[in-house]
Amino acid sequence: MSNLAPGSTHPNATATWCCQPLGKEELSAADSEKIAVMFKALSDPVRLRLFSKIAARPTGEACVCDIQDVGVSQPTVSHHLRKLREAGLLESERRASWVYYRVAPGVLSAMAGLLSQTT
Amino acid sequence: MSNLAPGSTHPNATATWCCQPLGKEELSAADSEKIAVMFKALSDPVRLRLFSKIAARPTGEACVCDIQDVGVSQPTVSHHLRKLREAGLLESERRASWVYYRVAPGVLSAMAGLLSQTT
DNA sequence: CAAATGATTTGATGACTGTCAACATAGAGA
DNA sequence: TCTCTATGTTGACAGTCATCAAATCATTTG
Numbered sequence: 344m345s346n347l348a349p350g351s352t353h354p355n356a357t358a359t360w361c362c363q364p365l366g367k368e369e370l371s372a373a374d375s376e377k378i379a380v381m382f383k384a385l386s387d388p389v390r391l392r393l394f395s396k397i398a399a400r401p402t403g404e405a406c407v408c409d410i411q412d413v414g415v416s417q418p419t420v421s422h423h424l425r426k427l428r429e430a431g432l433l434e435s436e437r438r439a440s441w442v443y444y445r446v447a448p449g450v451l452s453a454m455a456g457l458l459s460q461t462t
Numbered sequence: 463m464s465n466l467a468p469g470s471t472h473p474n475a476t477a478t479w480c481c482q483p484l485g486k487e488e489l490s491a492a493d494s495e496k497i498a499v500m501f502k503a504l505s506d507p508v509r510l511r512l513f514s515k516i517a518a519r520p521t522g523e524a525c526v527c528d529i530q531d532v533g534v535s536q537p538t539v540s541h542h543l544r545k546l547r548e549a550g551l552l553e554s555e556r557r558a559s560w561v562y563y564r565v566a567p568g569v570l571s572a573m574a575g576l577l578s579q580t581t
Numbered sequence: 582c583a584a585a586t587g588a589t590t591t592g593a594t595g596a597c598t599g600t601c602a603a604c605a606t607a608g609a610g611a
Numbered sequence: 612t613c614t615c616t617a618t619g620t621t622g623a624c625a626g627t628c629a630t631c632a633a634a635t636c637a638t639t640t641g
Binding site for chain 1: 484485486487488489491494495497498501502504505506507508509510511513514515517518532533565570571573574577578579
Binding site: 406407408417418420421422424425437440441442 | 586587588589590591
């Protein structure tokens with residue numbers, strides 16, 4: 344399993360959480376399993392919209408009631424948010440009656456790093 | 463039948479891409495459908511490995527015979543390569559007995575742009 | 582406590598997906 | 612031609628997934 348890049352080009356601490364960019368070095372079977380989980384979490388249009396709605400908030404977080412308008416029932420929204428959380432893309436926290444979701448720190452840059460150009 | 467030589471590219475293959483970074487502006491329903499297709503193509507561990515094996519080649523391309531060792535049967539490899547091609551992530555071309563796959567131009571940077579940090 | 586609101590879980594169902602065996606196709610060479 | 616090698620396609624099956632309705636949980640308020 345590849346760890347931190349030995350000659351990591353950018354000193355961004357949280358950037359590489361597992362692997363070299365896809366085009367730099369072949370993924371191991373174990374790493375590909377791990378990464379596929381995150382891509383799979385974003386492979387559904389509804390989840391993609393929910394994730395974007397949260398990520399685009401100026402505060403960086405949103406309660407479920409703020410983002411329910413995606414064309415599916417509320418239990419389905421809850422189901423998708425759970426998947427995003429289980430994939431490590433979101434974190435959630437209950438405050439009073441509401442549950443707030445935010446993008447987990449580091450995941451955006453980590454995924455972007457995976458897809459970064461190496462040539 | 464046999465209309466498409468494996469090299470033929472789909473019309474929507476690498477159309478100029480659509481969107482602001484995920485965290486900058488909410489995705490529309492239409493855009494999220496479009497983008498989810500590409501994430502879905504990378505949401506399978508076997509496809510991720512195949513894609514990485516091709517992208518990591520110094521030449522930028524690989525014939526099927528070079529990347530078959532991913533733990534599934536050859537028809538399954540062919541099936542996954544087809545999905546990656548249909549999603550616009552790969553292009554293919556037959557040369558003599560072998561079919562070569564390469565990463566479609568622009569897709570890596572397009573996806574990386576979607577995930578780029580905005581803060 | 583009881584009612585109301587916000588969110589999650591459960592159960593069911595129809596659709597989709599990954600996989601392989603078998604078959605088909607395309608080119609190279611004898 | 613015919614055979615061999617390299618890939619792609621088809622058909623079938625088991626497993627997974629997205630969705631909703633109904634039930635349940637958590638918190639606040641009357």
